[in-house]
Amino acid sequence: MKQVLIIGLGLIGGSIGLAIKKEHPNTIIYGYDLHTESMMLAKTLCVIDEEVTNIDKVIHICDYVIVAVPVKQAEEIIHQISAYELKENVIITDVGSTKQQIVTLAERLFTKRGVTFIGGHPMAGSHKSGVVAAKSHLFENAFYIFTPSNVNSSMQELDNLKELLKGTKANFVTMSANDHDYIAGVISHFPHIIAASLVHQADKYEKQNELIKPLAAGGFRDITRIASSNPSMWRDILLHNRETLLDLFQNWFEEMERIRSFVAVGNGDKIYDYFLNAKNFRDGLPERTKGAIPSFYDLFVDVPDYPGVISEITGLLANEKISITNIRIIETREEIYGVLRISFQNENDREMAKNCIESNTSYETFYG
Known part of the structure; x- marks a missing residue:
């Protein structure tokens, strides 16, 4: 039974926690966040098993430590945990969108201790934030980049980390931090x-x-x-x-x-x-893969601008249980087709909405 510590319980950390639990239900996940309410929410939402108020109280028993905070805070956290007692063969990773500086720091701090640090960057996100927006499928079909340390990382340790994160259903890619x-x-x-x-x-x-x-x-x-x-x-x-x-x-x-x-x-x-x-x-760019910038799943609907048109469209979507994230009337429309823009959480919802609207109305729809 593996034990994991997630430091930072926002959208990314929360989604990683849910993905781990989905694939490895017996894994014990500890969660730490500066904001007590985020930890409480994470436990309520079953993102973590236990709240941690002091990292040093549990880090010595953890097989994996996931630093899921922005890059500047990640450096501070890595400095902090380098002073703690760590479990033999522990694997530490992060989720930052820059890698060279953090990997270099980790090599300097952990090399003599035999600790494995593998830089990580899941290239997916959302226009919502916080652990309440976390989803186990957030990284599905996204690229998840690994930048192993040149000093202590081996293929076995990288494979172990990939196995832990298998539930993300991401496309794992390994490269140098510089690349x-x-x-x-x-x-x-x-x-x-x-x-x-x-x-x-x-x-x-x-x-x-x-x-x-x-x-x-x-x-x-x-x-x-x-x-x-x-x-x-x-x-x-x-x-x-x-x-x-x-x-x-x-x-x-x-x-x-x-x-x-x-x-x-x-x-x-x-x-x-x-x-x-x-x-x-x-x-020629791929249309259905997730990249470094979160995609916008917009559908433009060419409707007449009259009272009740929004409720007509939203009513159709509600009947089909299709969720929307945003909707607005567009006033300035140069090179944009359609007066109504509806935003969705994913490609599947947008496709279902397009079929729903076209099947029940005479309105034309266009992808953004």
Whole structure:
């Protein structure tokens, strides 16, 4: 019977706990969180078996320790637990979205003690937070990246961790911490910077023209959604992945100069090719796999904007027991089909909603 300590009982830690319990029901899971109410909720929801108020009281009997907190706090926790008595052959892992700095720290702290540290990054999330939003299937079909320490990790220990996390039904991928941070920088960290920059640009021009904000309510608001992410989390990610991002900044300046030069000389063929190549690459991206940025499962419905139309649609979905996470009327619709946008928790719910609406109404539906 294995014993696991989860430090951090939010969405990620809670979902990992549920996935472990689903696959290994006899595993004892201890849970620690700075917020007492999160621990109480986690136990009530059967995410954990026992609440832990002092990590050092149980960590010495645990076979696995999962540090499920943001990257800055993860460093602090790793420092903290390195001072405790640890079980022989214990495996410690984290869930942070940057890996090089944390893996290097763990190697320095644990190498002489024979402790195995395996960096982890489950590339899935939700637009909801907290342990109440935890789901055992949150990571299903998502990529779960492992970045083992170069010093103490072996294939056997990595296999043991994968077995523990088998219930996530994630696609496990192993790579170096350095490779992980560069890939995450390209597909997640830098796009968040760009989204925030676009919003800053709009904010700047809004001071000159008050129409900016109302007209940005459509497509602009959608393509900059990720700019609404947690500022503290992104501050820490950017500081942790600084060297990679500095490199990507330079590449981005060169990319912007390239398209700027096409516009400056009026080279229509080059501009066309620029957008065509981008379209071809984007259209070739996998549609049904989870990536580094949580997907938005939106369905646009082309309905007339009249009183009662929302209740008509929601009534149809309610009859089929299809849950929605958000719904709103879109006023500015350039390049967006449909006046009503409905958001769902997953692809399956969106597909069922599309079939339900099209079967019972004459309204056209479109994927976002």
